[in-house]
Amino acid sequence: xxxxxxxxxxxxxxxxxxxxxxxxxxxxxxxxxxxxxxxxxxxxxxxxxxxxxxxxxxxxxxxxxxxxxxxxxxxxxxxxxxxxxxxxxxxxxxxxxxxxxxxxxxxxxxxxxxxxxxxxxxxxxxxxxxxxxxxxxxxxxxxxxxxxxxxxxxxxxxxxxxxxxxxxxxxxxxxxxxxxxxxxxxxxxxxxxxxxxxxxxxxxxxxxxxxxxxxxxxxxxxxxxxxxxxxxxxxxxxxxxxxxxxxxxxxxxxxxxxxxxxxxxxxxxxxxxxxxxxxxxxxxxxxxxxxxxxxxx
Amino acid sequence: xxxxxxxxxxxxxxxxxxxxxxxxxxxxxxxxxxxxxxxxxxxxxxxxxxxxxxxxxxxxxxxxxxxxxxxxxxxxxxxxxxxxxxxxxxxxxxxxxxxxxxxxxxxxxxxxxxxxxxxxxxxxxxxxxxxxxxxxxxxxxxxxxxxxxxxxxxxxxxxxxxxxxxxxxxxxxxxxxxxxxxxxxxxxxxxxxxxxxxxxxxxxxxxxxxxxxxxxxxxxxxxxxxxxxxxxxxxxxxxxxxxxxxxxxxxxxxxxxxxxxxxxxxxxxxxxxxxxxxxxxxxxxxxxxxxxxxxxxxxxxxxxxxxxxxxxxxxxxxxxxxxxxxxxxxxxxxxxxxxxxxxxxxxxxxxxxxxxxxxxxxxxxxxxxxxxxxxxxxxxxxxxxxxxxxxxxxxxxxxxxxxxxxxxxxxxxxxxxxxxxxxxxxxxxx
Numbered sequence: 119x120x121x122x123x124x125x126x127x128x129x130x131x132x133x134x135x136x137x138x139x140x141x142x143x144x145x146x147x148x149x150x151x152x153x154x155x156x157x158x159x160x161x162x163x164x165x166x167x168x169x170x171x172x173x174x175x176x177x178x179x180x181x182x183x184x185x186x187x188x189x190x191x192x193x194x195x196x197x198x199x200x201x202x203x204x205x206x207x208x209x210x211x212x213x214x215x216x217x218x219x220x221x222x223x224x225x226x227x228x229x230x231x232x233x234x235x236x237x238x239x240x241x242x243x244x245x246x247x248x249x250x251x252x253x254x255x256x257x258x259x260x261x262x263x264x265x266x267x268x269x270x271x272x273x274x275x276x277x278x279x280x281x282x283x284x285x286x287x288x289x290x291x292x293x294x295x296x297x298x299x300x301x302x303x304x305x306x307x308x309x310x311x312x313x314x315x316x317x318x319x320x321x322x323x324x325x326x327x328x329x330x331x332x333x334x335x336x337x338x339x340x341x342x343x344x345x346x347x348x349x350x351x352x353x354x355x356x357x358x359x360x361x362x363x364x365x366x367x368x369x370x371x372x373x374x375x376x377x378x379x380x381x382x383x384x385x386x387x388x389x390x391x392x393x394x395x396x397x398x399x400x401x402x403x404x405x406x407x408x409x410x411x412x413x414x415x
Numbered sequence: 416x417x418x419x420x421x422x423x424x425x426x427x428x429x430x431x432x433x434x435x436x437x438x439x440x441x442x443x444x445x446x447x448x449x450x451x452x453x454x455x456x457x458x459x460x461x462x463x464x465x466x467x468x469x470x471x472x473x474x475x476x477x478x479x480x481x482x483x484x485x486x487x488x489x490x491x492x493x494x495x496x497x498x499x500x501x502x503x504x505x506x507x508x509x510x511x512x513x514x515x516x517x518x519x520x521x522x523x524x525x526x527x528x529x530x531x532x533x534x535x536x537x538x539x540x541x542x543x544x545x546x547x548x549x550x551x552x553x554x555x556x557x558x559x560x561x562x563x564x565x566x567x568x569x570x571x572x573x574x575x576x577x578x579x580x581x582x583x584x585x586x587x588x589x590x591x592x593x594x595x596x597x598x599x600x601x602x603x604x605x606x607x608x609x610x611x612x613x614x615x616x617x618x619x620x621x622x623x624x625x626x627x628x629x630x631x632x633x634x635x636x637x638x639x640x641x642x643x644x645x646x647x648x649x650x651x652x653x654x655x656x657x658x659x660x661x662x663x664x665x666x667x668x669x670x671x672x673x674x675x676x677x678x679x680x681x682x683x684x685x686x687x688x689x690x691x692x693x694x695x696x697x698x699x700x701x702x703x704x705x706x707x708x709x710x711x712x713x714x715x716x717x718x719x720x721x722x723x724x725x726x727x728x729x730x731x732x733x734x735x736x737x738x739x740x741x742x743x744x745x746x747x748x749x750x751x752x753x754x755x756x757x758x759x760x761x762x763x764x765x766x767x768x769x770x771x772x773x774x775x776x777x778x779x780x781x782x783x784x785x786x787x788x789x790x791x792x793x794x795x796x797x798x799x800x801x802x803x804x805x806x807x808x809x810x811x812x813x814x815x816x817x818x819x820x821x822x823x824x825x826x827x828x829x830x831x832x833x834x835x836x837x838x839x840x841x842x843x844x845x
Contacts, residue, residue: 128653136647183705236470245474247670249677251706256683263656263683265649337681338646339674342470343511347644379650386640 128262129379135268135337137375138275142330144352144359144367145282146323152362153299153319156213157224160231162349164201164324168331169340170239171197173248176335184253187270187336194332201328202321209320214313236342249339267337274333278326279368286364295319299362354393358400360410370408458500461767463488463757464524465505466535466545467560471512472610472644473537475670476560476698476746479739481507483731483747484534486738487754497761506530510541512643517541518548525552531769532557534753537669538643539563539582539614546572550844555769555776557757559749562716563617567794569840574769576776576790578753579716580801580827582614586621587830588801589692589714592823593622593664594629596691596712602661604636606688608651608675609666611640619666622692636660645671648678656687665693673703680706695806696745697816704814707806713817715802717748717785720809720816721824727755728784742812752783756797793834798827 147161175193176182208231216224256263286292298305298315306312331340355374359366374393381389400407465484467477488503496502506528508520517536524530525548532555536542542561549556550572557576558566564583566575580588596602607623609615623635636658639651652675655663663684667675672694679685685708695713697720719742722728731751735743743751759782761767764775778792788797802824804817831837 125654125657128657129650132649132653135649139647181705240469245469245478247475247673249673251677252681253706254681256681256686258683263686264653265678265682267681268649337649337678339670339677341472341644341646341670342474343472343644344646347646379653382639382641382650383654386638390642 123260124262125383127260128264129383130376131264131268133376133379134372135265135271135375136379137372138271139330139334139337140348140351140355140375141275141368141371142278142333143327143348144355144371145278145364146326146330147349147352148356148359148362148364148367149282149326150320150323151356153295154213154217154316156216156320157221157228158323159225159228159349160235161228161323161327162345162352163232163235164204164327165331165334165348166340166342166345167204167235167239168194168197168201168328169335170243170248170331171200171328172332172335173250173340174243176250182249183251185250187252187254187267190250190252190332190336194329197328197332198325201331202325205321205324206317208324209317213320214316217316232345236345240342245342247339247341248335250336252336265337271333271337274329275368275371278329279364282364291318354397356407357397358407360407363407363409363411366407366409458496458498458502459767461497461501461503462524462528462530463503463505464521464528464530464533464535464554465507466510466517466521466524466533466541467507468512468537469509471510472671473510473512473560473669475673475702476668476696476744477537478746479698479741479744480537480560480746480750482739483735483743483750484754486734487751490734491754491758497758497767498765501761501767510536510538512538512541514538514540514544518544521545521548525549525554530554531767531772532757534559534750536561538612539566539617540612542566543570543613546570546575549574553769555757555773557753559753560746561614563613564621565613565617567796568837569842571794571837571841572844573777573795574773576756576795576797578756578797578799579749580799581796581831582618583621583832584796584825584827584830585714585716585801586618587625587832588823588825589664589803590622590625590629591825591830592712592803593662593692594626594633597626597630597633597662600661600689602633604634604660605662605664606637606639606655606658606660607635607664607666608639608641608655610643610668610671612643614668615640615643615666619664622664622666633661641671643671646674648675649682652679652682652684656682656684660688662689662691664691668694672699676703676708677706680708692803697742697748698744698746700806700816701742701744701814707815709806709808709815711806712803713806715745715804715817717745717752717799718802718804718817718822719743719748719784720812720819721802721822722785725784725786727751727782731784742814748784752781752785752797756781756783791831791834791837794837796827796831796837798831800827801825801830 143165172193175196254266257266355370359370381392468474506524510517534557537560539561559578562579562581564581567577607619609619691712696715760772760776764771780789804822806815807818809816
């Protein structure tokens with residue numbers, strides 16, 4: 119097959135879009151683990167819940183086929199708000215009790231959340247897939263047709279990355295959060311309530327999942343069980359990028375998305391194997407990930 | 416019929432004394448006068464297993480199938496159950512569209528619930544795995560949505576009956592239509608994209624093989640496979656578009672079909688190539704009524720609008736609309752046929768005994784929503800048709816259907832091959 123521009127450009131766009139979807143979900147996962155040392159297996163389930171909430175809000179405006187893209191914004195904001203509140207509540211009632219427990223226990227608890235939230239979704243929205251069809255025409259760019267919504271996903275991904283980076287490095291609260299990563303005791307000794315920090319971080323992380331659910335809804339359908347597939351890919355991203363590193367998560371998500379996009383065409387039977395070969399290589403050569411620190415191994 | 420000799424009559428009469436005779440007569444009288452529903456309650460419950468997904472890739476299609484099974488069972492139970500005296504109890508389990516879950520749940524309902532028959536599954540991979548268990552346990556497996564040709568071919572079990580057109584029948588049917596289109600449009604190159612599991616591989620293989628015979632000039636450019644339930648097909652679609660094939664054959668079913676269609680439209684797939692022969696069943700026609708491109712050529716397994724003259728189909732439509740407020744789908748139509756087909760098998764056998772029902776269904780002719788249909792004796796495949804047509808807005812329906820003037824109904828006998836082919840490489844079973 120000829121690897122010309124006709125092939126490379128559309129694959130790159132599709133891969134970047136896939137990568138940004140992974141980043142939007144994995145960013146919250148990485149943030150929560152980086153700060154709180156909690157491995158949240160239910161993170162992609164929060165993404166799914168965010169998508170369903172966005173869907174419900176959109177249905178208030180009318181049929182979801184051919185709906186205005188602008189309506190996705192308020193619907194997503196509602197999903198974020200609800201998810202942040204859910205995040206606060208879960209952190210206060212459940213996660214807080216897990217801080218001193220081992221990782222397997224944390225995984226068990228968060229896996230229970232996967233099942234419970236999955237059943238709640240089933241009860242409220244049923245088992246049918248939900249999707250939103252914007253009906254946006256494809257744009258022709260350099261002689262190739264490209265999904266217009268790819269630019270939205272990529273734009274939101276870059277904005278979230280920049281926003282998180284600024285939040286963690288340029289705000290006083292962000293600096294406290296970063297300090298908490300390294301020494302919880304020192305932060306507490308300064309008179310800062312670490313439990314409040316944790317609650318806010320968990321809320322932000324879950325809210326990011328809600329954002330991802332809302333933004334991605336016009337691109338991919340919502341289906342029960344989709345969260346399980348996604349969480350595995352998110353773990354891959356976080357392992358490659360380095361747990362707790364936002365820049366690592368961003369770079370790894372792009373790397374995984376773009377690699378997969380090309381691999382499914384160049385080596386269709388081994389596309390997934392390529393991704394996991396990268397993970398294995400990282401785990402052997404640099405177990406703390408591309409941008410992680412040895413402290414977090 | 417054997418005659419009872421006078422000597423035997425004497426013996427019988429002598430063995431009954433007066434008191435016994437009076438009691439027996441009274442009991443017989445009571446039984447005769449008892450209303451039908453009371454005598455029915457005395458019958459053994461018929462435990463019916465249903466293995467279909469309510470989660471995972473198959474949930475979208477299985478939903479209307481599960482509803483139809485419940486409606487049909489309620490209808491039969493309203494008449495006292497099978498044979499008017501065996502109320503049906505449904506034991507439903509979610510397969511998650513995963514073979515390991517299907518076999519685990521299948522084993523569970525056979526051992527714990529003592530089911531006599533299992534309706535299902537969605538996925539052919541699940542169905543093939545389940546066959547090993549149902550055959551061993553001597554439990555009927557009534558398939559419809561899961562329709563790999565292997566179910567009635569290499570993996571044949573005398574306990575399995577197929578109520579839907581199998582993959583070989585469907586790919587042979589669509590290939591005839593595609594060969595005509597390719598000839599008319601001078602198509603030379605095509606790509607296949609399919610769900611990477613038993614069903615997808617099977618239908619793609621059949622299509623490619625048959626098209627090579629009917630249209631040797633049309634060459635397969637590339638085959639692409641994605642995992643079941645993949646939600647982002649963007650990279651596959653952009654890759655297809657960069658290769659600019661004359662047409663694309665999607666071996667895609669269920670919700671993935673919708674994903675392919677909607678993402679394909681957003682990416683301009685149909686501006687570059689044609690999508691021909693995908694499964695556009697009445698699930699897709701109803702759910703994607705606003706977005707499905709008109710004129711698209713698709714195939715269906717049990718199109719209700721092709722059999723509006725059939726009394727049973729009229730009954731299905733009425734029952735489903737009364738209960739759900741919607742038209743039945745291919746999946747509900749096939750599973751109505753499964754439940755009423757089982758009832759007819761039991762009526763023919765005169766008992767709910769599984770061996771007797773299995774034997775009664777062998778080569779049986781059934782009244783179905785798709786007309787009078789017969790199981791082929793060599794493989795237990797019901798001779799049901801495949802429907803090929805163009806998506807078309809019909810003023811009689813609130814969603815598009817196939818253009819009934821141009822629709823092709825491909826009969827089973829034209830596409831299911833010979834019994835020798837079906838039996839080739841068949842697994843030896845005890």
